[in-house]
Amino acid sequence: MTGTVYLVGAGPGAVDLLTLRAAKFLECADIVFHDALVPQEILLLASKAKKVEVGKRSGQYSTAQNFINKQLADAVRKHKVVVRLKGGDPMLFDRAHEEISYLRKKRVRFEVVPGITAALAASADLGVSLTRRGSARSVAFLTTRTAPGERPNEWIKAALAADTAVIYMGAGEADAIAQALIAAGKPSATPVALVENASLPTVRAFAGTLAQLPTLAARCGGGPVAILLGEVARDSAIIAAWPNEQSSSSPTARATRTGRARSSSS
Numbered sequence: 001m002t003g004t005v006y007l008v009g010a011g012p013g014a015v016d017l018l019t020l021r022a023a024k025f026l027e028c029a030d031i032v033f034h035d036a037l038v039p040q041e042i043l044l045l046a047s048k049a050k051k052v053e054v055g056k057r058s059g060q061y062s063t064a065q066n067f068i069n070k071q072l073a074d075a076v077r078k079h080k081v082v083v084r085l086k087g088g089d090p091m092l093f094d095r096a097h098e099e100i101s102y103l104r105k106k107r108v109r110f111e112v113v114p115g116i117t118a119a120l121a122a123s124a125d126l127g128v129s130l131t132r133r134g135s136a137r138s139v140a141f142l143t144t145r146t147a148p149g150e151r152p153n154e155w156i157k158a159a160l161a162a163d164t165a166v167i168y169m170g171a172g173e174a175d176a177i178a179q180a181l182i183a184a185g186k187p188s189a190t191p192v193a194l195v196e197n198a199s200l201p202t203v204r205a206f207a208g209t210l211a212q213l214p215t216l217a218a219r220c221g222g223g224p225v226a227i228l229l230g231e232v233a234r235d236s237a238i239i240a241a242w243p244n245e246q247s248s249s250s251p252t253a254r255a256t257r258t259g260r261a262r263s264s265s266s
């Protein structure tokens with residue numbers, strides 16, 4: 001048997017933000033290799049599949065990428081539908097390139113199913129558009145992470161060049177990020193907004209200035225955090241000054257109804 005590997009985006013966490021195509025492949029999957037952050041509710045859709053966790057939690061358990069690549073290529077010899085399930089969109093900060101290169105080399109069929117990336121879920125929860133006509137015309141998705149042996153990370157240039165920057169995997173390095181950006185000339189009063197657990201009932205948002213970034217990051221509770229930087233985040237600073245909404249509805253419903261997500265001021 002020769003199957004196909006589907007690199008599927010699980011979205012930011014909420015099950016109903018999964019695409020119909022992603023749900024279809026999960027339902028007929030024979031085996032699912034999934035990241036650690038993918039919620040159980042989404043894995044339950046793959047009811048007949050064997051589940052293998054291969055995720056890489058920062059600073060914790062890590063399965064070597066080469067081993068994941070090999071597992072994917074080996075699995076198509078036994079299974080028709082092999083799903084590689086990744087948080088958000090598979091093509092952003094998720095080592096899809098390594099997996100695709102390996103599968104191409106081994107002549108294994110693959111298909112990519114996009115997902116909603118964290119930046120877009122965070123923007124939706126805040127009710128803040130990442131672009132704004134006439135003033136915010138560019139958005140950079142970036143990470144400050146650099147693995148040993150990689151070429152230097154030019155993230156500062158990207159963050160300075162774009163009108164809006166969304167920083168992935170940055171909450172743990174908030175101090176260094178703020179210092180580096182301010183030293184490179186970014187005004188310390190630049191608005192920032194942090195969204196933790198975007199799209200989930202546990203979503204929290206914190207807003208303030210670049211100088212306050214370390215303090216805001218310290219208030220996050222250990223969930224994944226997207227950092228928005230730029231004038232567009234000034235809206236969320238205003239939102240943050242408002243009292244929290246008391247509601248039993250989901251964050252999505254609440255944000256839609258009130259035009260704001262649950263937020264805290266700095």
Ligand SMILES: C[S@@+](CC[C@H](N)C(=O)[O-])C[C@H]1O[C@@H](n2cnc3c(N)ncnc32)[C@H](O)[C@@H]1O
Pocket residue numbers: 012013086087088089090091092093094116117118119121122167168169170195196197198199200224225226227
């Ligand atoms: C390894 S990257 C994977 C990104 C993923 N491929 C995507 O498109 O969203 C993990 C980072 O994504 C961000 N992230 C993922 N899910 C998130 C969520 N629900 N809320 C906020 N940030 C999230 C965080 O910055 C986290 O550290």
